[in-house]
Amino acid sequence: xxxxxxxxxxxWYRQMVLIRQFETQCDILYKEKKITGVYLxxxxxxxxxxxxxxxxxxxxxxxxxxxRDHGIALARxxxxxxxxxxxxxxxTGCSGGKGGSMHLxxxxxxxxxxYAIVAGHLPLAAGIALESRYNGKDDVVLCFIGxxxxxxxxxxxxxxxxxxxxxxxxxLIENNGYGMGTPVxxxxxxxxxxxxxxxxxxxxxxxxxxxxxxxxxxxxxxxxDYARQHGPVLLESLTYxxxxxxxxxxxxxxxxxxxxxxxxxxxxxxxxxxxxxxxxVEPELAQIExxxxxxxxxxxxxxxxxxxxxxxxxxxxxxxxx
Amino acid sequence: xxxxxxxxxxALRMALREEMLRDERVFVMGEEVGAWQGTHRVTRGLxxxxxxxxxxxxxISEMVIAGAAVGAAMAGLRPVAEMMTINFAFLAVDAIVNHxxxxxxxxxxxxxxPLVIRAASGWGDQATATHSHAPxxxxxxxxxxxVGCPATPRDAKGMLKAAIRDDNPVLFTESIALYGKPGPxxxxxxxxxxxxxSDVKRxxxxxxxxxxxxxxEWSLAAADQLxxxxxxxxxxxxxxxxxxxxxxxxxxxxxxNRCVVVEESLPRFSFGSEIAALIQDEMFDYMxxxxxxxxxxxxxxxxxxxxxxxxxxxxxxVVDAVKEVL
Ligand SMILES: Cc1ncc(C[n+]2csc(CCOP(=O)(O)OP(=O)(O)O)c2C)c(N)n1
Ligand SMILES: [Mg+2]
Numbered sequence: 001x002x003x004x005x006x007x008x009x010x011x012w013y014r015q016m017v018l019i020r021q022f023e024t025q026c027d028i029l030y031k032e033k034k035i036t037g038v039y040l041x042x043x044x045x046x047x048x049x050x051x052x053x054x055x056x057x058x059x060x061x062x063x064x065x066x067x068r069d070h071g072i073a074l075a076r077x078x079x080x081x082x083x084x085x086x087x088x089x090x091x092t093g094c095s096g097g098k099g100g101s102m103h104l105x106x107x108x109x110x111x112x113x114x115y116a117i118v119a120g121h122l123p124l125a126a127g128i129a130l131e132s133r134y135n136g137k138d139d140v141v142l143c144f145i146g147x148x149x150x151x152x153x154x155x156x157x158x159x160x161x162x163x164x165x166x167x168x169x170x171x172l173i174e175n176n177g178y179g180m181g182t183p184v185x186x187x188x189x190x191x192x193x194x195x196x197x198x199x200x201x202x203x204x205x206x207x208x209x210x211x212x213x214x215x216x217x218x219x220x221x222x223x224x225d226y227a228r229q230h231g232p233v234l235l236e237s238l239t240y241x242x243x244x245x246x247x248x249x250x251x252x253x254x255x256x257x258x259x260x261x262x263x264x265x266x267x268x269x270x271x272x273x274x275x276x277x278x279x280x281v282e283p284e285l286a287q288i289e290x291x292x293x294x295x296x297x298x299x300x301x302x303x304x305x306x307x308x309x310x311x312x313x314x315x316x317x318x319x320x321x322x
Numbered sequence: 323x324x325x326x327x328x329x330x331x332x333a334l335r336m337a338l339r340e341e342m343l344r345d346e347r348v349f350v351m352g353e354e355v356g357a358w359q360g361t362h363r364v365t366r367g368l369x370x371x372x373x374x375x376x377x378x379x380x381x382i383s384e385m386v387i388a389g390a391a392v393g394a395a396m397a398g399l400r401p402v403a404e405m406m407t408i409n410f411a412f413l414a415v416d417a418i419v420n421h422x423x424x425x426x427x428x429x430x431x432x433x434x435x436p437l438v439i440r441a442a443s444g445w446g447d448q449a450t451a452t453h454s455h456a457p458x459x460x461x462x463x464x465x466x467x468x469v470g471c472p473a474t475p476r477d478a479k480g481m482l483k484a485a486i487r488d489d490n491p492v493l494f495t496e497s498i499a500l501y502g503k504p505g506p507x508x509x510x511x512x513x514x515x516x517x518x519x520s521d522v523k524r525x526x527x528x529x530x531x532x533x534x535x536x537x538x539e540w541s542l543a544a545a546d547q548l549x550x551x552x553x554x555x556x557x558x559x560x561x562x563x564x565x566x567x568x569x570x571x572x573x574x575x576x577x578x579n580r581c582v583v584v585e586e587s588l589p590r591f592s593f594g595s596e597i598a599a600l601i602q603d604e605m606f607d608y609m610x611x612x613x614x615x616x617x618x619x620x621x622x623x624x625x626x627x628x629x630x631x632x633x634x635x636x637x638x639x640v641v642d643a644v645k646e647v648l
Contacts, residue, residue, distance in 0.1 A: 062397075094430075095428065095429045095430045095432070096430030096431075097430075098427060098428060098429075098430050099428050099429055099430065103428050103429060105429045105432055105433070106432070107429075107432040107433060112393075112396065112433070113425075113429055113433075115421075117416055117420050117421075120389070120416060120417070120420060120421060122386075122389070123385060123386040123388070123389020123390045123392070123393060123417060124389055124390070124392055124393035124396065124421065125393060126386060126389070126390040126393060127389065127390035127391060127392055127393020127394035127395070127396070127397065127401075128393040128394070128396065128397045129393075130390060130393070130394045130397075130399070131393075131394050131397035131398055131399050132397075134349070134375065134394075134399060153385055154385050154386065154389065157381070157383035157385045157386035157389075158385075158386050158389070158390070160381055160383065160386075161380065161381060161383060161386045161390060164381065165378075313430075316431070317426055317427045317430060317431040318426075318427055318465045318466055319426070319466065319468075319490050320426060320431075320434055320488075320489040320490050
C-alpha cells in the first residue's frame, strides 16, 4: 500500500477531532436539555473506525449504518450545522427535524442514513448494492454493523443473500464489546464475529485494531477493492464506546476498562504517529483543534437559531407528493 | 382493444410483463418466482422471457426479501417483491412497517421507496391456522404505505400497474381463492386504474354493502339472492384500504341509509370497525340502522372442513346481515 500523505493524515485527524468534539458537545447539550428525547448514542471512542473506513470510498459509493450515526455522517462529509440542527429537532436539520439523532441521512453524499431497528439496515444495504450490480456499476456499499446486531435474524438473511447474489457490500462489524449491557461473549456463541463469514461462503476480512485509523483504512481498502471486483466481505473492527450505550446508560461502572481503552485512544494514536513522522506538525494539530472547536461552536449557534418544524412539516412526506 | 377472458393470475402476469417491458428498472424477486414458475403461477414464464437478472429467485428469507427490496427501491430500482403468502409477511413486518413505510417521512423526503410487495392472501382449502390470514387491515394501519386488494381480474391488472408505476411503497394482496377465477381483462398496455379509487360493483337503493377483495364475491352473490326478494343492494368495492376512498360509500349511504360491511378477516380492530366508525362520524344524520359487520369468526382457523367453513364469512351470512339492517 502506498504511503498515506501528510495531508490525508491531517484530514483524518481533523475528522476524528471533529467527531470527538461534536459528541462531547452533544453530551453537554443533552445535560442542558437542549438536545432532548431518550436516545443519544455517542460515537466517542469509535472515531478511527468510522473515519478510516469511510476514507476508503469514492463519492459514488454508499454508506449506511445504525443509530450510532453521528460520527459516520460527519466522516462522510455532512456539515456539522445540519447534523447539530437535527439533534435539536430543528427544521434545518438534515432530516428536517423529523429523524433525530438516530436518523441522520444525506442523499447527495450517498449516506443512506442511520437506522434504529437493530440490524434493520442490513437488508437495505443489500438492496442498494443490488442496484449497483443490476445497473452494471462498480459502486460498493459500506455497511456498519454493531456486534450486537450480528445476533439478529436480519444479519443472517442479509449476509446470505449478499453471498448468493455476489453483492458488492463491505460488512464492517464495529465490535465495541457490548450490545447495550450484554458483552459479546455472553451474546454470541462464536465471539470471534468475523468467523461467521465462513457460514456465508464469504471472504473473511481481518479483525482489525479499531483504534488505529491507518490499520482500519488499510483493511477496509482491501475489502472495498475485493467487493468492487468480486462480492461481499465481512470484517471486524475492535473498538470501544467511551460514553456507554447511550444517554440512558446509567450502569456505566466500567471505569477501569474505560481507562485501559483510553490508553489507546484513537486520536492519541494518530497524534503520536503524526508527530513521529513529521516532527514539525504539532502547531498544525493545535490549529486543527482550534478550528474544529469553532466549527462545533458555530453548529450549536446555527442549530439554536434555527426554527422548529411546523404543522406543514408534520403532515408532509407521509407519501411522495408529485 | 378488446377485452380478454383471463383468470386473475394471468391478469396479474400480464401487468407484470407489460411493466417489465415498459421500464427496465422493474424487476421481480421472491421465493420460487423464477425457475419454479411462481408458487401461484403468477410469474410463470417470466424468467424464460426476462432472465435471472430481472426475475430473481431468493432464499427463504422474508426479512431480507422485503428489506433488500426497500434498499433497491431507495437506490432507484422498482422492485416487485413477492411474499409466497401473506402469512410469511409477518416475518417481514419490520421491513415493511418500519422501513418501507417510514423512510420517506423519517428522512424528510430525501429517499423514495417505489416498491410493490405482492402477497397471496386469505384462506384456502383447510390451510389451517398459520396459513389462513387475510391481514390487510393490519398493514393499512400504517401511514406511508398503500394497501391494494383487487377483487376482479380487470382490477388486478389495472391496480397492479398503478402500484408499480407509483413512487410510494404498496402492499398488494391477491386473494388465493380468486387466482383461478376468470373475468374480462383489457389488453391495452396503458390500462391503469388510479390508486385509491373505489368502485361500485353493483347498483342498488336499499342497502349499501362495503367490501373489498374476496368480500366482493360474497356480496354480489348475496345481492343476487336478495334481488329475488326485491331487496336491491349497492355493492361498493373499496379496492384500496389505503388510501381509503369513502366518497362512493357516503354517496350511496345518503341514498340507502343502511350499511353492511363484509370482510374476509377477523372482526376485532378490523376493516369493519373502521368503516362503521367512519360512517357514524360522517353520516350520522343519514343513519336508519346500526352498521352490521360480516367477518370471519374470532378464532384461529381449524383444519376440519365443517368447522372451518362455519368460521368463515359467506354469501348467506351477508344475506342475513342485510336483512338485519332493513
Ligand atoms: C430489533 C431491535 N431490538 C432491540 C433494540 C434495542 N437496542 C437498541 S441498541 C441495542 C444494542 C445494539 O448493540 P450493538 O449492535 O452492539 O451496537 P452498539 O450500540 O454497540 O453500537 C439494543 C438491544 C432495537 N433498537 N432493535
Ligand atoms: Mg456494540
